[in-house]
Amino acid sequence: MSDVLELEDLEDLECELEAADAKAGRTARRRTAIHDIEPGAAWNDVEHAILTRRSIRKFKGRQVPAHMIRRILEMGRFAPSQGNCQPWSFVVVRDKAMIAEMEQYCVAVCKNMTASVDYTNYPPGSEQRAAIMENTQKLNRASPNSFHPVPMTAIKSIANGRFAVFHKAPTVILILVEERGVGVPEVDIGVTGTNIVLAAQSLGLGTCWVGFSRLLSSNAALLEKLGVAPPFEIAEAICVGYPIGNPTQQTVSRQTHQIVWWEGGEKQILY
Amino acid sequence: MNDAIVKKAVVDADHLPIWDDPREAIYRKVTIDLDKCDGCKLCVVVCPANILELFGPKDNLKARLKTDFTGCMSCNNCYAVCAGQGIFATEPYDFAGYYEQKRISEFAFPRNF
Ligand SMILES: Cc1cc2nc3c(=O)[nH]c(=O)nc-3n(C[C@H](O)[C@H](O)[C@H](O)COP(=O)(O)O)c2cc1C
Numbered sequence: 001m002s003d004v005l006e007l008e009d010l011e012d013l014e015c016e017l018e019a020a021d022a023k024a025g026r027t028a029r030r031r032t033a034i035h036d037i038e039p040g041a042a043w044n045d046v047e048h049a050i051l052t053r054r055s056i057r058k059f060k061g062r063q064v065p066a067h068m069i070r071r072i073l074e075m076g077r078f079a080p081s082q083g084n085c086q087p088w089s090f091v092v093v094r095d096k097a098m099i100a101e102m103e104q105y106c107v108a109v110c111k112n113m114t115a116s117v118d119y120t121n122y123p124p125g126s127e128q129r130a131a132i133m134e135n136t137q138k139l140n141r142a143s144p145n146s147f148h149p150v151p152m153t154a155i156k157s158i159a160n161g162r163f164a165v166f167h168k169a170p171t172v173i174l175i176l177v178e179e180r181g182v183g184v185p186e187v188d189i190g191v192t193g194t195n196i197v198l199a200a201q202s203l204g205l206g207t208c209w210v211g212f213s214r215l216l217s218s219n220a221a222l223l224e225k226l227g228v229a230p231p232f233e234i235a236e237a238i239c240v241g242y243p244i245g246n247p248t249q250q251t252v253s254r255q256t257h258q259i260v261w262w263e264g265g266e267k268q269i270l271y
Numbered sequence: 272m273n274d275a276i277v278k279k280a281v282v283d284a285d286h287l288p289i290w291d292d293p294r295e296a297i298y299r300k301v302t303i304d305l306d307k308c309d310g311c312k313l314c315v316v317v318c319p320a321n322i323l324e325l326f327g328p329k330d331n332l333k334a335r336l337k338t339d340f341t342g343c344m345s346c347n348n349c350y351a352v353c354a355g356q357g358i359f360a361t362e363p364y365d366f367a368g369y370y371e372q373k374r375i376s377e378f379a380f381p382r383n384f
């Protein structure tokens with residue numbers, strides 16, 4: 001046998017171990033069970049949690065017990081990450097006054113933003129509109145993702161007081177990103193957050209991601225209070241609470257995206 | 272294979288859509304089946320775009336869109352909470368020019384393959 005273990009050797013080894021297990025009456029101990037499911041089988045628990053999760057933006061007043069928050073953060077801790085660098089850290093805010101302070105600051109930023117960039121406040125053809133639009137389109141071109149029409153609509157609603165940034169949730173988890181992570185640390189933030197959100201869903205808690213939490217980054221005093229300091233910065237937030245209504249009455253429909261499927265020397269396009 | 276509405280691959284990528292022009296910022300129309308609506312208000316409460324409201328007499332309230340031109344992002348949170356399946360958005364939002372979406376087909380419910 002060479003120094004390098006070939007795949008076939010591994011398969012042989014596995015068979016030997018399985019045989020030894022069977023002889024000794026031991027149940028398999030080396031890997032989790034493989035569930036071969038029939039086409040069209042019902043959703044399992046994980047699939048069910050994924051499909052019934054909705055972003056929750058209205059919460060009951062009741063606080064979530066601390067151990068539940070610790071429990072879902074624990075799931076975030078075990079998320080995969082590039083080079084296992086785990087480039088995250090959490091700030092849990094459960095103080096009404098603190099959340100209100102965060103909310104107020106974000107609202108103020110949104111008010112400033114709409115005042116300076118939202119040309120839809122002025123009727124088509126007006127001078128103000130033309131003046132603002134020229135500036136806005138420059139900004140829009142420079143950072144097209146931030147100035148996408150969807151967040152701009154939300155920013156306007158936040159400025160008008162029609163939409164809350166942290167949704168008056170009893171608990172807000174800020175996810176900080178360690179900027180010196182491996183590769184693209186922001187991707188790892190998405191992965192750890194997804195673990196947290198799905199774990200919460202499986203426990204009957206409602207969550208909502210809050211990308212607007214990044215607005216807090218321009219408030220040095222608040223950052224200090226929250227313990228956010230370089231090389232960490234706020235990447236995202238997740239609101240947690242008990243949902244109002246029954247947001248999992250039924251699953252929703254979503255876009256079907258192109259899937260290129262290469263198999264047997266042939267390329268197919270699926271949806 | 273499903274009959275996909277594959278968008279044209281080349282768009283006017285330089286053009287930025289005007290946010291309040293319904294031809295350029297194409298938010299979704301929301302369909303409300305008034306027969307199936309019992310005015311429970313849940314959709315109004317959960318809609319992140321804040322574009323739904325109730326109308327009509329107190330004993331026969333129904334949901335409707337606040338304005339024709341809305342910020343609906345087709346999340347279908349309204350559908351998710353509606354016991355009578357009376358309200359839904361069926362197509363993705365889209366924008367003209369730079370933001371025009373590609374490789375997107377019609378909506379589908381979860382398919383258990
Ligand atoms: C990274 C990320 C950031 C988000 N930021 C916000 C936010 O700031 N405010 C908000 O209300 N929703 C936010 N959302 C929620 C999305 O709007 C929501 O996931 C989407 O509309 C789909 O709806 P669903 O989550 O109910 O399926 C965010 C989602 C993600 C993944």
Ligand code: SF4
Nearest residue numbers: 308309311312314353
């Ligand atoms: S959730 Fe359904 S039944 Fe309730 S108000 Fe909205 S459309 Fe009507």
Ligand code: SF4
Nearest residue numbers: 318343344346347349
């Ligand atoms: S799909 Fe979402 S944004 Fe559109 S009306 Fe329903 S809840 Fe509101």
